[in-house]
Amino acid sequence: MKSRNLRNFCIIAHIDHGKSTLADRLLQLTSTVSEREMQAQMLDSMDLEREKGVTIKASAVHMTYRAKDGQEYELNLIDTPGHVDFGYEVSRALQACEGALLVVDASQGVQAQTLANLYLAVDAGLEIIPVINKIDLPAARPVEVTQEIVDLMGVDAEQVITISAKSGINVEAVLEAVVKYIPAPTQDVEKPLRALVFDSHYDSYKGVIAYVRVVDGILNDADEVFALATETRFRPVEIGNFQPQMVAGKRLQAGDVGYVATGLKTVRECRVGDTLTLFSAKAETPLPGYQPAKPMVFAGIYPVENEDYPTLKESLEKLQLNDASLVYEPETSQALNFGFRCGFLGLFHMEIIQERLEREYDLDIIATAPSVEYEVEKTNGETIWIDTPADLPDESTINEIREPWMRIQIFTPQEFYGTVMDLVTKKRGQFVSQEYPAPGRVLLNYDLPLAELIIDFYDQLKSRTKGYASLDYHFHSYRTEKLVRLNVLINNAPLDALTMIVHKDHAFHKGQALVSKLKELIPRQMFEVPIQAAAGGRIISRANVSAIRKDVLSKCYGGDISRKKKLLEKQKKGKKRMKMVGRVEIPQSAFMAVLKLGDEQ
Amino acid sequence: MAYSLYLHIPFCTVRCAYCDFNTYAGLEALIQPYTDALCQEISLVAKSVGGTLPVHTIFLGGGTPSLLSPEQHGQILTCLAQHFQITQQCEITFEANPGTVSLAQLQALKVLGYNRISFGVQSAQPHELKLLDRLHSFEQVLSAVEWARKAGFANLNLDLIYGLPHQALETWENTLFQVLPLGAEHLSLYALSLEYGTPMRAWVEQGKLPSPDPDLAALMYETASARMSDAGYAQYEISNWAKADPALGDGETPALACLHNLQYWRNEAWLGLGAGAHGSAGGYRYSVTRSPKGYIERVMQGTPQPFPFSPAVVESEALDVATAMADTMLLGLRLTREGVSKARFAERFSVEYTQVFSQELRELTNLGLIEQLPERARLVPPAYLLANEAFRRFV
Ligand SMILES: Nc1nc2c(ncn2[C@@H]2O[C@H](COP(=O)(O)OP(=O)(O)OP(=O)(O)O)[C@@H](O)[C@H]2O)c(=O)[nH]1
Ligand code: SF4
Ligand SMILES: [Mg+2]
Numbered sequence: 001m002k003s004r005n006l007r008n009f010c011i012i013a014h015i016d017h018g019k020s021t022l023a024d025r026l027l028q029l030t031s032t033v034s035e036r037e038m039q040a041q042m043l044d045s046m047d048l049e050r051e052k053g054v055t056i057k058a059s060a061v062h063m064t065y066r067a068k069d070g071q072e073y074e075l076n077l078i079d080t081p082g083h084v085d086f087g088y089e090v091s092r093a094l095q096a097c098e099g100a101l102l103v104v105d106a107s108q109g110v111q112a113q114t115l116a117n118l119y120l121a122v123d124a125g126l127e128i129i130p131v132i133n134k135i136d137l138p139a140a141r142p143v144e145v146t147q148e149i150v151d152l153m154g155v156d157a158e159q160v161i162t163i164s165a166k167s168g169i170n171v172e173a174v175l176e177a178v179v180k181y182i183p184a185p186t187q188d189v190e191k192p193l194r195a196l197v198f199d200s201h202y203d204s205y206k207g208v209i210a211y212v213r214v215v216d217g218i219l220n221d222a223d224e225v226f227a228l229a230t231e232t233r234f235r236p237v238e239i240g241n242f243q244p245q246m247v248a249g250k251r252l253q254a255g256d257v258g259y260v261a262t263g264l265k266t267v268r269e270c271r272v273g274d275t276l277t278l279f280s281a282k283a284e285t286p287l288p289g290y291q292p293a294k295p296m297v298f299a300g301i302y303p304v305e306n307e308d309y310p311t312l313k314e315s316l317e318k319l320q321l322n323d324a325s326l327v328y329e330p331e332t333s334q335a336l337n338f339g340f341r342c343g344f345l346g347l348f349h350m351e352i353i354q355e356r357l358e359r360e361y362d363l364d365i366i367a368t369a370p371s372v373e374y375e376v377e378k379t380n381g382e383t384i385w386i387d388t389p390a391d392l393p394d395e396s397t398i399n400e401i402r403e404p405w406m407r408i409q410i411f412t413p414q415e416f417y418g419t420v421m422d423l424v425t426k427k428r429g430q431f432v433s434q435e436y437p438a439p440g441r442v443l444l445n446y447d448l449p450l451a452e453l454i455i456d457f458y459d460q461l462k463s464r465t466k467g468y469a470s471l472d473y474h475f476h477s478y479r480t481e482k483l484v485r486l487n488v489l490i491n492n493a494p495l496d497a498l499t500m501i502v503h504k505d506h507a508f509h510k511g512q513a514l515v516s517k518l519k520e521l522i523p524r525q526m527f528e529v530p531i532q533a534a535a536g537g538r539i540i541s542r543a544n545v546s547a548i549r550k551d552v553l554s555k556c557y558g559g560d561i562s563r564k565k566k567l568l569e570k571q572k573k574g575k576k577r578m579k580m581v582g583r584v585e586i587p588q589s590a591f592m593a594v595l596k597l598g599d600e601q
Numbered sequence: 602m603a604y605s606l607y608l609h610i611p612f613c614t615v616r617c618a619y620c621d622f623n624t625y626a627g628l629e630a631l632i633q634p635y636t637d638a639l640c641q642e643i644s645l646v647a648k649s650v651g652g653t654l655p656v657h658t659i660f661l662g663g664g665t666p667s668l669l670s671p672e673q674h675g676q677i678l679t680c681l682a683q684h685f686q687i688t689q690q691c692e693i694t695f696e697a698n699p700g701t702v703s704l705a706q707l708q709a710l711k712v713l714g715y716n717r718i719s720f721g722v723q724s725a726q727p728h729e730l731k732l733l734d735r736l737h738s739f740e741q742v743l744s745a746v747e748w749a750r751k752a753g754f755a756n757l758n759l760d761l762i763y764g765l766p767h768q769a770l771e772t773w774e775n776t777l778f779q780v781l782p783l784g785a786e787h788l789s790l791y792a793l794s795l796e797y798g799t800p801m802r803a804w805v806e807q808g809k810l811p812s813p814d815p816d817l818a819a820l821m822y823e824t825a826s827a828r829m830s831d832a833g834y835a836q837y838e839i840s841n842w843a844k845a846d847p848a849l850g851d852g853e854t855p856a857l858a859c860l861h862n863l864q865y866w867r868n869e870a871w872l873g874l875g876a877g878a879h880g881s882a883g884g885y886r887y888s889v890t891r892s893p894k895g896y897i898e899r900v901m902q903g904t905p906q907p908f909p910f911s912p913a914v915v916e917s918e919a920l921d922v923a924t925a926m927a928d929t930m931l932l933g934l935r936l937t938r939e940g941v942s943k944a945r946f947a948e949r950f951s952v953e954y955t956q957v958f959s960q961e962l963r964e965l966t967n968l969g970l971i972e973q974l975p976e977r978a979r980l981v982p983p984a985y986l987l988a989n990e991a992f993r994r995f996v
Contacts (some may be wrong), residue, residue, distance in 0.1 A: 547818075550822070551990060552986050552989050553988070554794060556867055557862060561865070571989065
């Protein structure tokens with residue numbers, strides 16, 4: 001069988017460098033989307049993505065392009081998210097492609113995730129086409145940025161394509177380069193079917209939609225499919241590809257990227273990373289899959305109203321169908337009653353899940369302060385994992401506590417070297433090494449406890465470097481540390497959801513900072529509310545939220561009634577969003593207080 | 602059941618810095634056409650009744666009704682008398698800016714039938730009056746009150762504001778000290794609230810003025826409350842006091858209370874006339890278009906509408922029974938002595954409030970905010986300043 005003109009590629013970049021906008025132009029140039037249907041960041045189809053202007057989930061799309069050589073090519077593009085929390089999505093997308101467009105913002109130049117994603121793509125053996133975007137910006141520095149890329153990748157300056165995805169300048173050159181430089185996939189249709197599931201989403205009519213890259217063989221729409229890892233057997237509802245909406249087709253064959261609408265109701269039956277084959281002619285060995293995403297950050301999610309617990313449970317189940325990296329299990333808190341302990345890829349991921357629960361499922365929820373997972377070795381030799389600080393056993397029964405450390409990369413102009421070093425040191429970090437991949441800028445490698453990284457580190461890094469530094473990180477190792485438990489008492493009762501595990505040397509200071517922050521965040525109630533922090537059996541800080549003195553509409557006459565009622569309704573709504581703990585109304589922000597302790601020490 | 606009438610006069614000489622009422626400076630040329638339109642609206646609404654409505658209170662608010670000439674007032678009152686059955690005891694109030702009145706004017710207005718004046722006094726401190734952008738001085742207040750008495754007005758209200766930026770407890774006490782001897786029958790004390798879109802709010806947001814301290818305002822309220830009762834005033838609403846007068850046969854609510862405002866707090870019917878006025882009657886809450894010019898056009902070109910609407914009504918909302926009951930609670934709880942009357946409630950809705958709102962009332966009682974007496978439910982004094990906690994249960 002003659003091999004087809006086929007190219008599979010993804011777009012990778014640092015966050016906001018213009019991947020999705022470039023994808024828009026490619027969709028237009030290939031007439032995949034009509035002018036009428038076109039909208040900015042077309043592939044960011046989730047409401048939340050559109051609102052935040054950030055890609056959260058990778059998406060695949062099939063296009064056809066008549067190149068200058070006169071031939072017609074089929075192109076499969078995968079747009080990836082740039083945020084570091086979703087690096088996992090990028091590495092999966094890479095497995096489905098032979099090439100990658102590495103997009104770099106012409107004013108910002110190479111950033112931390114540019115490097116991180118570049119290395120991932122190199123490791124995956126992809127052909128990489130460097131693209132400098134946003135050359136229309138007044139602050140664009142195409143010459144310097146080209147040099148950065150030349151130094152970094154060892155390519156010739158001529159190989160770097162400069163474009164403006166927004167205004168469409170030179171975008172055609174990108175497609176030409178795709179056709180010219182990215183190799184066609186091997187298309188062995190004779191072998192037994194093997195298709196890698198590299199992503200999925202849930203469709204209420206068609207069940208789990210598996211995004212697949214067919215590596216070997218042919219899948220016809222009537223074939224019965226078998227998932228090798230989960231050993232699930234099913235007949236697809238339909239197969240096809242994204243244009244960018246799902247378009248059903250008759251077959252997918254080696255080299256193709258498309259989807260299989262499985263009709264399955266749970267992601268457990270068809271996991272990302274699994275290999276699909278034919279039930280009648282099974283392949284022997286699965287394709288190399290992926291390590292499941294490992295949650296880094298944990299938090300409790302509780303309904304504001306206890307009776308919403310079943311709805312929350314159902315919503316998490318549904319959400320997990322669309323987001324396999326979300327993990328959760330039931331937990332109970334003395335203060336907050338029944339909820340779920342959830343694991344996230346990072347704080348941004350956590351924020352997204354929180355917002356989706358509130359918006360897509362119309363739930364009022366409280367998320368507790370995020371925590372990392374500690375490894376605790378007890379005196380009786382037992383080792384336990386603790387991702388809920390309040391579960392940390394009594395000090396006397398603990399031999400040692402180990403906490404996760406990250407290897408982080410900070411890419412920054414050299415002038416901020418000192419202040420970055422200072423920040424990392426304050427956060428208990430350790431210097432590892434430095435490199436100079438671009439003139440005037442330095443790449444600093446550090447080790448840093450994850451617990452410090454999730455608390456306010458990024459914001460402080462940004463503000464100390466006037467926004468210029470970028471950050472990337474990966475799990476490194478577990479290390480033994482002197483850690484203690486910090487308890488918080490509100491109105492003289494311990495509030496387990498606010499318990500923290502902190503370094504012994506920081507306990508006093510953190511306790512004080514936390515108490516004063518809580519004092520700011522907990523609104524005045526009808527009675528005085530004492531707030532205390534305790535560590536090692538001692539109260540280390542206290543403050544009182546004084547009772548509210550005045551909460552009354554002074555004036556209310558005929559003309560005012562409707563308006564005043566609206567005001568009261570608004571207040572009431574605000575209160576509804578607060579969690580009643582004992583007699584005290586506690587707002588969501590208070591549970592996140594630990595993230596906002598500011599420039600400490 | 603007698604009705605109340607509210608007539609809005611949307612004109613002021615200048616705009617005060619804290620004011621968000623529907624009022625306009627520099628539109629004096631519209632006053633006469635506006636007066637004509639108001640009379641037209643009165644007749645249109647009155648005709649839609651199909652009979653003559655009894656009216657027991659009339660209130661001309663603003664804005665600055667005292668900007669209208671006695672002739673214009675006469676035109677309005679005559680028109681009202683033609684179209685409504687004004688009761689013998691009808692309370693007829695106008696609002697006045699102490700800087701815009703004269704003895705002759707007040708005498709003329711008294712003759713026309715007004716029997717109550719509400720003066721916007723606000724403060725006795727020159728710098729506070731300046732901060733509020735009030736045009737008048739406290740001396741003018743003194744003359745205005747003197748003239749009002751001379752003209753024969755036996756029922757005066759004075760409005761005061763506390764909780765201003767920079768205001769100390771002492772200056773507030775001093776204002777009370779100067780105002781109480783004037784012997785007004787009625788006083789309204791309002792905490793300043795920074796309304797959206799007012800210069801005052803902008804100044805505070807921009808940091809040009811300190812934001813008022815609610816704890817200090819609370820202290821001012823309590824201090825005033827004590828001074829008022831020493832001076833022989835009985836509090837009957839969260840922000841309103843009237844001279845206690847056993848001779849007039851004070852009930853739970855003093856006889857000198859503002860009858861017009863009682864109509865609102867008892868959630869009984871009133872018609873709103875004039876630009877930006879709100880009304881509540883015939884099972885609707887409604888509001889009239891805000892722009893004086895738009896109002897004049899709509900009324901003059903309009904045709905009669907079904908009661909209680911006029912051609913200038915731009916918004917209306919049908920009131921269902923549940924809302925009417927909740928509103929009755931919310932508004933009634935503002936009346937510190939009378940509260941929500943059990944008998945009135947049962948008579949109006951044919952059900953006891955203890956049945957409809959048993960949970961709310963229980964919670965509020967447990968929180969120590971209200972007391973439930975055999976014939977009424979009302980706030981307890983320590984809850985006057987925390988009343989929103991109670992109100993929120995009824996929205
Ligand atoms: N001036 C200019 N702005 C651009 C260009 N390309 C993208 N942008 C803008 O840059 C911002 C980010 O663009 P996106 O396409 O969402 O970037 P992204 O890389 O997909 O972002 P993530 O998916 O969140 O990592 C948007 O405001 C775009 O309008 C360009 O060529 N010129
Ligand atoms: S006089 Fe009264 S209505 Fe007119 S602007 Fe001042 S406060 Fe507002
Ligand atoms: Mg994007």
